[in-house]
Amino acid sequence: MGLPVPDFYRPERVGEVWRVPYEERAQQAREWARRFRLKPAAQDETRVWLLLIDVQNTFCIPDFELFVGGRSGRGAVEDNQRLCEFIYRNLDCITQVSVTMDTHQAMQIFHALFWVGEHGEHPAPYTQITQEEVAKGRWRFNTALATRLGIAPEYGQELVLHYTRELAARGKYTHTIWPYHAMLGGIGHALVAAVEEAIFFHTLARLSQPYIEIKGNQPFTENYSAIGPEVESGPRGETLGPRNPRFMQLLQEMDMLIVAGQAKSHCVAWTVEDLLQEIRRTDPALARKVYLLEDCASPVVVPGMDYTDEAEAAYARFAAAGMHRVRSTEDETWLRSLLKKENR
Numbered sequence: 001m002g003l004p005v006p007d008f009y010r011p012e013r014v015g016e017v018w019r020v021p022y023e024e025r026a027q028q029a030r031e032w033a034r035r036f037r038l039k040p041a042a043q044d045e046t047r048v049w050l051l052l053i054d055v056q057n058t059f060c061i062p063d064f065e066l067f068v069g070g071r072s073g074r075g076a077v078e079d080n081q082r083l084c085e086f087i088y089r090n091l092d093c094i095t096q097v098s099v100t101m102d103t104h105q106a107m108q109i110f111h112a113l114f115w116v117g118e119h120g121e122h123p124a125p126y127t128q129i130t131q132e133e134v135a136k137g138r139w140r141f142n143t144a145l146a147t148r149l150g151i152a153p154e155y156g157q158e159l160v161l162h163y164t165r166e167l168a169a170r171g172k173y174t175h176t177i178w179p180y181h182a183m184l185g186g187i188g189h190a191l192v193a194a195v196e197e198a199i200f201f202h203t204l205a206r207l208s209q210p211y212i213e214i215k216g217n218q219p220f221t222e223n224y225s226a227i228g229p230e231v232e233s234g235p236r237g238e239t240l241g242p243r244n245p246r247f248m249q250l251l252q253e254m255d256m257l258i259v260a261g262q263a264k265s266h267c268v269a270w271t272v273e274d275l276l277q278e279i280r281r282t283d284p285a286l287a288r289k290v291y292l293l294e295d296c297a298s299p300v301v302v303p304g305m306d307y308t309d310e311a312e313a314a315y316a317r318f319a320a321a322g323m324h325r326v327r328s329t330e331d332e333t334w335l336r337s338l339l340k341k342e343n344r
Contacts, residue, residue, distance in 0.1 A: 002089035002336060003036060006201070009084060014194040015062055015077035017187060025197060029204030038092050041208035046339050047095040049254040050087070051247075053226065053261025053268045053297075054102045055080065055195045058181045058188030060262060065181035065188055068263045068298050071308055075298030076262050080195055083260055083296040086328040087198040090335050091206065096254065097199050098211040100226040102182040102267065103189065107145050108219050109163065110178050116142045125179040126302060131164040149219055155235075159220060162235035172230055173266075175222075182216065213244070224267045227274035247271075248278045256338070257289055258326075260296035265307035268297050269314040276321055287322035295327040 006028065032038065059068050060076040068076040087094065106113050112122040115129070117139055123129065129139050141156030149156070164175050182189050191199075199210050213226055218241040221229040227248075229241030251257055261268050272292065279286045292315060299311035319325050326334055 002093075003091050005085055005088045006032065009088065009194070009198075011081045011084070014081045014084065014192070015060075015074075016193070017057060017061060017190075018193045020193055020197045020200060022200065025201055026204050029201045032091075032201070033205045036092065038205050041095045041206040044095045046256065047254045048093055048256045048258065048335070048339070049096045049098065049250055050094050050258045050260070051271075052083070052097065052099045052195070052199075053259065053271055054100055054182075054263075055083070055192050055261050056101060056182060056188065057190050057192060058102070058183075060192045060195075065179045066300075069301060070264075070298030071301055071306070072298075075301075079260070079262070079296045079298055080192055082328045083293070084194050084198045086260075086293070086296065087195075087202060091202055093335055093339055094202060094206070094208075094258075096208060096211065096250070097202055098213065098250070099191065099199065100213045100215050100261070100267070100271070101189065101191070102216045102223075103184050103214045104180075104182045104216055105184055105219075106180060107149060109160070110176065110222050111180055112177050114142055114145065115139050115160075115177065123177045125177060126304060127177040128174040129164060129177065130174060131161065131168055134161045134164050158235045163221070163231050166231045170231075184217070211246075213246070215244075224270035225274040226267070226271045227278070230270075247275055248282065251275065251279070251286055251289060252282075255289065256291065258291045258293055258335075260293040262297060263300045263307075263311075264294070264297035265299035265311035265314070269311060272318055272323070273314065276318060276323075279321075284322065287318075288324075290318070290323040291326050292318060292323060293328055294325050295329060 058065050060080055061067060108114060115123050123139060133139050141160045143153035143156060146153040146156055167175055203210060215226045216223040218229060221231050221240040223229050223241060228243040231240055234240050259272060294315060299307045301308060315325055
């Protein structure tokens with residue numbers, strides 16, 4: 001069954017915003033380490049890496065900008081309840097925690113301000129913009145932003161036409177205008193308090209500093225994936241967003257990668273997809289190191305959009321490549337069983 005869940009954990013508060021009492025939790029974590037004889041993570045024989053994708057208020061708290069409810073309507077909250085309990089029960093097994101944080105400002109290509117219509121209006125949230133609509137002038141770059149973005153107005157229009165064309169050519173999702181979300185400096189950008197608390201507790205109990213990766217802050221491309229942008233190059237061959245080699249480096253260094261977060265259909269799926277492409281180029285056997293904690297992730301489901309089937313298809317594709325689909329509650333000893341085999 002693993003370690004017990006600490007008494008301070010309140011599953012009913014996972015869907016709320018509150019302040020983590022760091023000093024109190026630090027003292028409790030040190031006592032927890034003594035009580036259960038937790039060794040520093042640096043001494044782990046088998047190195048387990050837990051990667052959490054965008055577990056932020058903006059995606060995980062009801063009534064926030066892009067709450068990922070899934071078909072149940074409570075998806076991200078229930079996912080994070082299971083995730084927190086998974087972290088606490090496997091505190092002694094998890095070597096490294098990494099967290100990605102979607103990070104935005106208003107003037108970005110997936111926000112309404114970036115675009116204007118035929119009558120000067122901005123697109124509504126969840127509007128999907130195709131290359132055909134851009135070519136016909138239904139939607140175009142908002143030239144009023146050109147100076148602030150450091151580009152020529154004509155380049156902006158060239159960019160959006162190129163961008164939507166590239167998405168279609170690469171088989172990506174149709175370009176979507178998302179509600180303003182994960183705004184840098186805002187409450188929505190912060191990690192979910194209950195998850196942050198669990199990560200902080202792990203840091204103190206195992207002496208393992210989490211790695212936090214900022215993503216999505218490039219103005220001219222989406223970054224569903226933490227590894228690379230949706231469109232890497234602009235219409236003139238210029239770089240729209242860099243690729244991040246750290247994730248592949250960590251996979252090669254660690255013995256096991258466990259992935260959870262939001263949304264299963266978008267940022268989780270595309271991060272794993274990009275990682276899989278890197279794996280195929282490097283060593284296909286590395287796919288067997290990856291475990292997808294699928295009951296700790298939910299797909300985007302909003303009026304007019306249901307990506308549940310797309311998420312399922314992606315996870316089936318990952319499993320076919322050698323990755324493992326696991327559940328936090330199906331068998332709470334699966335991780336420990338694997339580690340016993342590894343450490344024999």
